[in-house]
Amino acid sequence: MTVPYYTYAETFLEQLPKGVFLTVQGETQTNTMTIAWGHIGVIWGKPTFIAYVRYSRHTYALLREAKDFTINVPTTDLLQEALKIAGTQSGRDIDKFATAKLTLLPAKQVKTPIIAECGLHYECRILYTQTQEPALIPEALKARYYPQPDTHIMFFGEIVDVYRLD
Numbered sequence: 001m002t003v004p005y006y007t008y009a010e011t012f013l014e015q016l017p018k019g020v021f022l023t024v025q026g027e028t029q030t031n032t033m034t035i036a037w038g039h040i041g042v043i044w045g046k047p048t049f050i051a052y053v054r055y056s057r058h059t060y061a062l063l064r065e066a067k068d069f070t071i072n073v074p075t076t077d078l079l080q081e082a083l084k085i086a087g088t089q090s091g092r093d094i095d096k097f098a099t100a101k102l103t104l105l106p107a108k109q110v111k112t113p114i115i116a117e118c119g120l121h122y123e124c125r126i127l128y129t130q131t132q133e134p135a136l137i138p139e140a141l142k143a144r145y146y147p148q149p150d151t152h153i154m155f156f157g158e159i160v161d162v163y164r165l166d
């Protein structure tokens with residue numbers, strides 16, 4: 001890592017609620033999905049990004065097979081349609097890279113590639129995975145976010161590289 005993990009945090013955290021790409025190379029397929037939830041911080045002395053992925057996502061199954069993932073952050077407004085495709089369609093049904101006209105490039109430190117059209121990238125090695133404890137979620141949030149038992153799984157990714165390509 002040539003710069004500290006937090007160098008581009010403001011750019012990242014500003015874009016996160018609007019959508020960033022979580023890309024993962026599973027055993028048989030590479031896929032990306034839009035996420036808007038996540039945390040950047042430190043655990044066990046390691047810079048970490050935590051992604052929240054529901055069981056029902058195809059990306060969840062691929063993450064279970066993978067050792068790493070990348071977070072690809074749009075730094076222009078040109079990728080709104082791509083974020084919509086990646087956030088509403090499933091890699092079970094389509095090749096999102098072809099449909100959304102996104103190009104894959106090799107990452108620097110991990111097996112999962114990055115998305116060339118994005119200006120900021122985090123390369124993350126999966127360190128730890130944790131399920132939510134439904135009994136501990138406040139009732140109002142449970143009613144709003146989990147009418148079905150489809151909770152989020154937290155994927156803790158150690159940030160092994162961060163860089164801009166724009």
Ligand SMILES: Cc1cc2nc3c(=O)[nH]c(=O)nc-3n(C[C@H](O)[C@H](O)[C@H](O)COP(=O)(O)O)c2cc1C
Binds near residue numbers: 083086088091
């Ligand atoms: C703006 C936006 C943010 C989203 N954030 C998340 C998220 O943080 N976690 C999640 O599990 N799904 C999130 N989704 C939904 C997934 O992106 C969506 O279900 C996607 O189609 C899953 O693709 P997959 O089946 O190929 O994994 C979001 C969707 C949008 C449009």
